[in-house]
Amino acid sequence: MIEPVWTALAAALASAGCQAVFGLPSDDPGLLDAADRHDLLRTVLVRDQRVAACAAAGHAAVSRSPAVLAVTSGPSVVNALTGLLEAASMAVPIVVVTTRIGSREIGRGGFQEVDQEAMAGPLLKWHTLVEGAEQVPWAVRRAVHLALNGRPGLTMLVVAAERREPDTDHPQDAGGRPRRLRSVPEPADLDHAAGLLRRAQAPVVLAGGGTRWGDAGRAVERLAEAVVAPIFTTGSGRGSVDETHPLTMGLAGLYATPPATELLEGCDLLLAVGTRLEETVRTGWEAFARVPIVHVDQDHAAFDTARTSDHRLLGDAELVCAELAARLRDRPPDPARARERGERIGALRGRLLTEAAGDVTGSPVRRALACLGDVLDDDAIIVQENGLHDMWSYHFPLLTVRRGMSVVTPGEQTMMGFGVAASVGAASCVPHRQVVVLAGDGAVSLSMNALATMGDLRLGVVIVVFDNQGFGWPRHLRRLDGAPAHLTRFRAPLPVAELARAFGGWSATPATEAETKEALRTACEVAKTGQPALVRIAVPDDDVPAGVDRVFSGPGH
Numbered sequence: 287m288i289e290p291v292w293t294a295l296a297a298a299l300a301s302a303g304c305q306a307v308f309g310l311p312s313d314d315p316g317l318l319d320a321a322d323r324h325d326l327l328r329t330v331l332v333r334d335q336r337v338a339a340c341a342a343a344g345h346a347a348v349s350r351s352p353a354v355l356a357v358t359s360g361p362s363v364v365n366a367l368t369g370l371l372e373a374a375s376m377a378v379p380i381v382v383v384t385t386r387i388g389s390r391e392i393g394r395g396g397f398q399e400v401d402q403e404a405m406a407g408p409l410l411k412w413h414t415l416v417e418g419a420e421q422v423p424w425a426v427r428r429a430v431h432l433a434l435n436g437r438p439g440l441t442m443l444v445v446a447a448e449r450r451e452p453d454t455d456h457p458q459d460a461g462g463r464p465r466r467l468r469s470v471p472e473p474a475d476l477d478h479a480a481g482l483l484r485r486a487q488a489p490v491v492l493a494g495g496g497t498r499w500g501d502a503g504r505a506v507e508r509l510a511e512a513v514v515a516p517i518f519t520t521g522s523g524r525g526s527v528d529e530t531h532p533l534t535m536g537l538a539g540l541y542a543t544p545p546a547t548e549l550l551e552g553c554d555l556l557l558a559v560g561t562r563l564e565e566t567v568r569t570g571w572e573a574f575a576r577v578p579i580v581h582v583d584q585d586h587a588a589f590d591t592a593r594t595s596d597h598r599l600l601g602d603a604e605l606v607c608a609e610l611a612a613r614l615r616d617r618p619p620d621p622a623r624a625r626e627r628g629e630r631i632g633a634l635r636g637r638l639l640t641e642a643a644g645d646v647t648g649s650p651v652r653r654a655l656a657c658l659g660d661v662l663d664d665d666a667i668i669v670q671e672n673g674l675h676d677m678w679s680y681h682f683p684l685l686t687v688r689r690g691m692s693v694v695t696p697g698e699q700t701m702m703g704f705g706v707a708a709s710v711g712a713a714s715c716v717p718h719r720q721v722v723v724l725a726g727d728g729a730v731s732l733s734m735n736a737l738a739t740m741g742d743l744r745l746g747v748v749i750v751v752f753d754n755q756g757f758g759w760p761r762h763l764r765r766l767d768g769a770p771a772h773l774t775r776f777r778a779p780l781p782v783a784e785l786a787r788a789f790g791g792w793s794a795t796p797a798t799e800a801e802t803k804e805a806l807r808t809a810c811e812v813a814k815t816g817q818p819a820l821v822r823i824a825v826p827d828d829d830v831p832a833g834v835d836r837v838f839s840g841p842g843h
């Protein structure tokens with residue numbers, strides 16, 4: 287029998303706007319069973335809680351609605367922690383629902399007793415104990431409200447599903463579906479920022495993950511047009527702006543592609559929107575340390591983290607950008623200077639588009655990305671890892687993200703094994719959209735059971751595996767340090783292609799450019815029929831992404 291508390295939870299989560307519950311069954315019939323019976327909830331059954339957490343993150347990143355992760359006390363919740371660490375770093379809204387052991391067993395060595403609040407605590411914005419069905423509407427509402435608002439993130443409900451007297455004193459849910467609350471700074475603060483942008487000689491706009499909500503990406507574009515400034519994104523901001531827009535220059539920092547780097551180094555004012563200015567953004571950007579920053583974020587904790595900002599605007603990315611753009615349209619920057627700037631940006635973007643891809647014949651990864659660009663749907667979902675070779679995909683315009691596409695990237699943790707698992711969440715919730723994962727063979731080794739789940743759920747995901755028979759990133763660092771690389775080689779390389787087929791999928795190992803094109807085209811067709819399709823690209827060690835080469839191979843290394 288499903289306890290009333292679980293039925294109440296499923297109903298409350300659905301009415302709070304949650305669409306999917308990720309997990310795998312444990313001992314008691316609980317949330318998964320109740321969600322399975324609920325018409326408005328999709329139950330996504332995986333085989334590993336770590337995959338469930340990444341899948342929930344992938345779902346939340348694409349759907350922009352809070353995902354639900356169902357775990358239980360003990361190894362179940364602990365196994366989810368790595369994925370939750372990444373999800374917290376991505377700032378995606380997830381409500382974790384877990385159980386608690388019986389109260390008489392607490393502290394007495396009870397079965398699967400674990401201090402889950404202490405273990406998950408640093409990753410959570412809030413958690414509470416739920417002791418009965420009557421407490422559920424309030425608890426779910428608050429959990430979803432806090433997951434969605436400010437800097438989005440994780441909340442946890444610990445359900446003690448013991449029969450006890452109903453507590454009639456609990457507030458019932460009367461406020462409707464929780465939504466993101468948006469605000470704007472004081473007019474004087476906006477006026478000051480507009481003045482700084484108007485007077486800057488070489489302003490740069492940087493769009494972070496906070497610009498992926500609402501229509502913030504378009505608002506960023508309009509503001510950049512009014513200022514006449516190039517737009518860069520962070521890894522998690524990618525997808526908010528249309529990279530075919532003439533002011534976009536791809537990613538900043540480690541992932542910046544020359545010659546766009548010249549704009550970053552020549553910048554005299556940085557407008558940072560919805561970003562915590564994480565290390566990958568600051569890496570390989572020398573001018574960053576001294577450039578004045580106007581920082582826009584809806585979370586005051588984002589300010590003065592990696593560096594002190596010069597002017598802080600607390601508010602919603604879309605609304606703040608719209609306010610600033612209106613001010614700049616009313617009183618535009620000096621037209622001669624704006625024209626000059628526009629010409630320089632246009633010329634650099636022209637060089638970026640023609641020079642960056644270069645001759646791709648020596649780089650199987652770049653060649654595969656070039657071929658992939660031809661087969662991506664207008665609303666494709668691209669899911670990224672962060673191994674050595676797949677980092678090429680962070681370099682615009684080797685991959686160009688158009689309006690309508692979505693990108694799911696890991697946050698600052700860059701957990702190996704994130705991508706394939708996250709794609710399960712993306713694909714299971716939007717079955718009509720093309721989902722393409724870019725991953726290394728090491729990452730795919732950690733994703734075996736996610737492949738199995740794709741077979742279970744008939745998820746037509748395209749998986750591009752850059753195979754160097756081992757852990758290329760640590761291998762690269764060892765090579766630079768003159769240390770032996772054998773620790774990073776697999777003695778028994780992963781038979782990725784055979785594995786995909788074993789799990790009911792399709793696979794190919796193309797060698798030439800023509801074969802790569804054909805393999806990716808077929809993979810996309812196969813995926814449409816609900817079959818996972820894996821394309822294995824053999825990669826040599828020296829196919830090192832431009833940013834890594836620039837930053838990690840230069841003087842001092």
Ligand SMILES: Cc1ncc(C[n+]2csc(CCOP(=O)(O)OP(=O)(O)O)c2C)c(N)n1
Binds near residue numbers: 758
């Ligand atoms: C869980 C976890 N462990 C270790 C690392 C450190 N790490 C970063 S990339 C990498 C190797 C990834 O190998 P693969 O997916 O094959 O990509 P490659 O670097 O070979 O291109 C490792 C071990 C990590 N990011 N996450």
Ligand SMILES: [Mg+2]
Binds near residue numbers: 673727752753756758
């Ligand atoms: Mg590898």
